[in-house]
C-alpha cells in the first residue's frame with residue numbers, strides 16, 4: 253500500500269481534543285488506502301517548559317541529559333495519538349526514535365539523521381497495522397544515547413521518514429494554512445502561496461521563517477520529497493495548503509517571493525584590532541571553536557593600522573563569544589580596545605529566485621527602509637536574498653513596509 257507521512261505540530265496536538273481531530277484526519281487517509289506514518293511534536297509549550305527546567309537545574313548543562321529531558325514531550329503525544337487511533341478502531345502503535353531506530357550523529361541538541369531503517373515498521377504494516385505514530389524531534393546516537401534534532405526538528409523527522417519510506421507525500425499540519433509571503437502574525441497583508449520553490453523555502457527558513465525547519469527543506473530538496481504545508485484546523489482538499497516544489501513547477505512568480513525576519517540576533521564589535529593579514533582568521537577561528545554561529549561580518553575601513561570588526565550571531569551565544577574573545581585577549585592572540593554587544597537588533601531579509609535575473613532589488617529595499625527612517629547596521633547578500641540588521645523596535649515596520657513596496661499581497 254502507498255505510504256503517506258503526516259506531521260502534526262505542537263498546536264495541532266495541544267489538547268486531547270486536538271489530538272482527536274488530528275487522528276480523525278489520519279483516519280480519512282487510512283480509509284483512502286494509505287499506510288500512514290504520523291510524526292508528532294510535543295504539545296505546544298511543552299518543549300519550552302522542559303528547556304526551562306534544564307536551564308534552571310544546570311546552566312552549563314550536559315547536552316546528553318538536555319536531550320534526555322527535552323525529547324520526552326514527544327513521547328507523550330506519540331502514545332496519546334496511538335491510543336486515540338485505537339479508540340477509533342484504526343490499528344496503530346507508537347514508536348520512540350530509538351525503537352525505529354532513527355539513527356543520528358552524536359551532536360546532542362542539534363543531531364543530524366543519518367539513517368532510518370524501514371524494516372521494523374514495514375513488517376508491522378505487512379501484519380495489518382495501518383498507522384505508525386513516531387515521536388518527532390528525537391533519535392539515537394551511535395553510542396546509544398537519546399539525541400534531539402534542534403528546535404522545530406519534528407519537520408525534519410517527517411521529511412526523513414518520507415524519504416526513507418518512499419512516501420507519496422509528506423504533509424506538514426500546522427496552525428497556519430500554508431506558507432505565506434511573510435509571517436501572517438506580523439503582516440495582515442501576508443498572502444498564502446500555492447507553491448514555493450525549494451531554494452526560496454530554504455532561504456526563508458534559514459532566515460527565520462520557522463514554519464519549516466531549515467534541515468527539513470534541505471532533505472526534501474535532496475530526496476525529492478513532495479512536501480506540503482497545511483492547516484490542521486480546516487477541512488482539507490487534495491490541493492489545500494502550499495506545495496514546496498522544484499522551481500520548474502512554478503509558472504509565474506514575483507521577483508521577491510517573501511520577507512523573513514529573525515528577532516534573536518545580536519551585533520558584536522571589537523573596537524580597534526590590528527589591520528593585518530590573519531586577524532580575521534584568528535578572531536573567527538576562536539569564535540567557531542567556542543561554538544558561536546557567526547552570520548554577517550563587516551570589517552570597517554582601517555585608520556592608522558587599526559580597524560573595527562563587527563559580526564552578528566544568535567543573541568543567546570553572546571556570552572560564549574565574549575568569553576572566547578576575553579580569553580584570546582588574555583592570552584595575547586588578539587588585541588582590541590573594547591568589545592561592544594548590541595542585543596537589540598533584528599534581521600530582516602527579502603528572498604526570491606527572481607533576483608538572479610533582476611537588478612535593483614537591493615536599491616529598492618534600502619530606499620524603502622530609509623523612507624521609514626530605519627538605519628541599516630549591517631548588510632549581506634547572496635544570489636537570491638538580501639538581509640539587513642536593524643534596531644529590533646523597527647522590525648515589524650520594516651517587514652510591513654517591504655511587503656507593501658514589493659507588492660507581495662498581489663500574485664504574479
Ligand code: ADP
Nearest residue numbers: 261262263426427431432434435437461462463
Ligand atoms: P508547529 O508547531 O506546527 O511546528 P510552528 O510554530 O513551528 O508550528 O510554525 C508555524 C508558525 O510559523 C506560524 O504560526 C507562523 O507564525 C510562523 N511563520 C513564520 N513565517 C511564516 C511564513 N512565511 N508563512 C507561514 N507561517 C510562518
Ligand code: ASP
Nearest residue numbers: 293299389403404405406
Ligand atoms: N517539540 C520540538 C520543539 O518545540 C520539536 C518540534 O516541535 O518540531 O522544538
Ligand code: MG
Nearest residue numbers: 261404462463
Ligand atoms: Mg515547527
